[in-house]
Amino acid sequence: MPIRTVMKANEAAAWAAKLAKPKVIAAFPITPSTLVPEKISEFVANGELDAEFIKVESEHSAISALVGAAAAGVRTFTATASQGLALMHEVLFIAAGMRLPIVMAIGNRSLSAPINIWNDWQDSISQRDTGWMQFYAENNQEALDLILLAYKVAEDERVLLPAMVGFDAFILTHTVEPVEIPDQEVVDEFLGEYEPKHAYVDPHRPITQGTLAFPAHYMETRYLVWEAMERAKKVIDEAFAEFEKKFGRKYQKIEEYKTEDADIIFVTMGSLAGTLKEWVDKKREEGYKVGAAKMTVYRPFPVEEIRELAKKTKVLAFIEKNISMGLYGAVFTDASAALINESEKPILLDFIAGLGGRDVTFDQLDEALSIAKKALEEGKVEKPISWIGLRKELL
């Protein structure tokens, strides 16, 4: 029987790791993710989890040790955030290039400077080109579920790529919410044993991993990673379907909320989706034709789903907690690329909000709505990007 209890997202991530039974875990404490390795230490200390827990001296070594362990053919896990994830950056490419299905939990936190421990998505969005799949959780239950799903997809032979699961710093990492812990037997059945055919360090079957590739070979290895990421789209859908059958919770790459007959649809990721849905309820009551959509999978980018969503509305607005300096937010930019050759497309808007842990309030969403409404009325937009919730008196 599944256990219904309450816990923080960090604990949910640790529980997910415990259920997935990784053989090697390597982690370095960093706010807001510290509770994950602490909780895992407890599990290991009490014999509830039979894993080697390497208490590394840095995040760089955490991911490096996991590349070693995954190359040796075992299931692995780590958790980090912010500067820690940035420190891992170069090794993330290596993990993907070596086709190692490492799974990592991210307590999404801003990047310095100024140093700030609170939530935005800049840390993981900045890793979008590394070849890691990216999932974003709306709540603590999703944090647990998506980690299990990440293993399922990452270890699928059609994919064999690493994956990260992000959940918002403090808003989720340190907030207690109801969570259902699934049955170990069902998780075992869902994930199965990980026995890779391509990665092992076996004295009696010596293989060489991590070679140098000349221009004659390098490009194909990159193409194969890209192709695997394309294939992952279908594998993710299959995994979602199987998950729903086994655990009764439904996941979609893009989850829609009151989008039917909407003139304006706001798209976001992570915990902000919860706020957005409540706000949509309120606006609907006030007579506005608005809808919401939550993006659960950011890499591979849900191109088809975005196209379907775009057909349903006149204004498609993205609210995101990251910014690509010199252009727009990353989600908006990627979505625009997905729609670039569509004969008909809605007006696309980008709202930058909630950086460094600033609360995204209904008032701010109203501010976004008024900009979107103006675009809708005029049928065009001068500048697609707006920063909302800025304190003008400080600028």
Added chain:
Amino acid sequence: MAVRKPPVTTREYWAPGHAACAGCGCAIALRLATKAFSEAMEEKYGDPNAFAIAQATGCMEVVSAVFPYTAWKVPWVHVAFENAAAAASGIEAAWKKKGIKGKILAIGGDGGTADIGLQALSGMLERWHNVVYLMYDNEAYMNTGIQRSSSTPYGAWTTTSPPGKYSIGEDKPKKWVALIAAAHQVPYVATASIGNPFDFIKKVKKAAKVDGPAFIQVHCTCPTGWRTPLEKGVEIARLAIETGIWPLFEIEYGDIWNIKIQPPGGGAKVHKEGGRVVRIEFKKPIEEYLKLQGRFKHLFKRPEAIEELRNQIKAMWKVLGVEAILPKPEE
């Protein structure tokens, strides 16, 4: 007729055909190290193949594993430049969980060990992983084309420490990673050299057999970066030992008071008190080592720099608890 037993197994783990420069001293080190390692594994676990390698980016990595070829007859993993020790930690942990008996050999050059990889090395040592870390020390970043590292000796020319009107060449004393490793109080730390292959083989076997981490810093020549004749590598490495430039020692559990110093040979007189080496009178001047190498050529116009180097070597020996008496060339 009695056949003499070869000093180390005839099995090969580092296959011929790799792309190292002619006369590469590091290739000698790796070939001997893998042979010695397999012999130790055979003696300890009854399985000569009970080991795997995690290697840092560097000369020996790029010359041995160019897709689709490999020179390695053992399981081998390369991740990046600064993390061979961390990758080895991960492989060792996976082996523990998989119940695979054996030991991991981590390999890095001086750049990947003394500089960018020092933190990962320290972590690996203090966490007590069952790994031998072999630092092949050719005293500069050779893979990128001869740039100085913290392991480059005083006075040496490199592309980033060129001698000139305001420069003597490298102007800092060499950093001894073996002593930093010893500070972690791990079971076994040693220096070795391709100039004394028998000593090197013995030390690799010792390191491979201890339970827990071990570190070996092996001096290997680089004809390309040192500007030396291709065929003189081992001879030059031997001169480094005989002139006092390269000490051979073993430190167990960080016990520097009971450091074991191997006699340098070359006519040097070793004085002991209570079993400890306290003084070594070297017979060969360091000039004999320096003069064979293009990287030190400019020093011979700067006798005060050679004197400075002599003083630095004495100071290094003093750290090891030994008074080194270094002769000057016959005036």
